[in-house]
Amino acid sequence: MSLEKRKILLIDDDPLIRRIVTKTLTAEGYQVQEAGSGAEGLFLAQSQPPDLILLDLMMPGMDGFQVCAQLRQSSLTANVPILMLTALDQTEAKVRGLKTGADDYVTKPFNLDELQARIAIHLRRSERDLDANPLTTLPGNVAIERMLRQRLATSQPLAVMYIDLANFKEYNDEYGWLKGDEIIKMLARQITDTARREGNADDFVGHIGGDDFIVLTTPPRAEPIAQIVITRFDIEILLFYPEEVRSRGYIESIDRRGKPFRAPIVTVSIAIVTNEQIKLHHPGQVSARAAELKKYVKSLPGSQYAFDRRRK
Secondary structure, three states: OOHHEEEEEEEEEOOOHHHHHHHHHHHHOOOEEEEEOHHHHHHHHHOOOOOEEEEEEHHHHHHHHEEHHHHHHOOOOOOOOOEEOOOOHHHHHHHHHHHHHEEEEEEEOHHHHHHHHHHHHHHHHHHHHHHOOOOOOOOHHHHHHHHHHHHHHOOOEEEEEEEEEEHHHHHHHHHHHHHHHHHHHHHHHHHHHHHHHHHHOOOOOEEEEEOOEEEEEOHHHHHHHHHHHHHHEEEHHHHOOOOOHHHEEEEEEEEEOOOOOEEEOOOOEEEEOOOOOOOOOOOOHHHHHHHHHHHHHHHHOOEEEEOOOOOO
């Protein structure tokens, strides 16, 4: 991606700072969006995710620490580089900002050449280390594990939803992986939209890989999310089949050994693990319980979801 296409979001309540920084970066070919408050910055970051965020720490109302924490809790901005702008030449404030999730800091009054250099460095690093899944652009395994560890450490009510497809291999064998990728993108869109509408503001959606997705939410929101994803998927998946297959409900084909077989329409399976009945300590424990539950869910007919009710 060229610099001309790089979007930078500047969140600072000082109009003079915004004017100087915007003029400088625009001259270098960046696209700059300005926000004069933390709340406005969060709105712009969520509606039009940037490639990098310049964030002032000392703002009235919602300060930069709060903004940074919320940016890191969102699937859309979890991996976006954040550079703090602060007039405080104090180690404590810088350390707090970095612990909150910022990637770097520049102390005001700052040198514009240094600011540009730091921006370029972090954009290159972001491009090199980008963890987002290339097919769906959702956060990948590095971000998923980091977020899950953070949620487990708080001991707050947590529901981890593991979502994948059944009968998907047979679909790919019959129609090709390009069409299969379109189903994965469709499912990603449905999960993201549903989590945004039915979940909490800080719910997290990640793409583990292939047709496997994860949602971090709270127990009361998990069931509505699962129900709506299943309803939407079962309707939209039919559009990926010819009329004759939709009518009979299965693919009629020949396997690699030359034997006829019937592959059902692709369905979605959702395994939900919560910390309501048992203390969850680490991601491996969560994934192990989910793997066992998914086997049960996939043994059921059609699209299904189930909660892990075990106490041990």
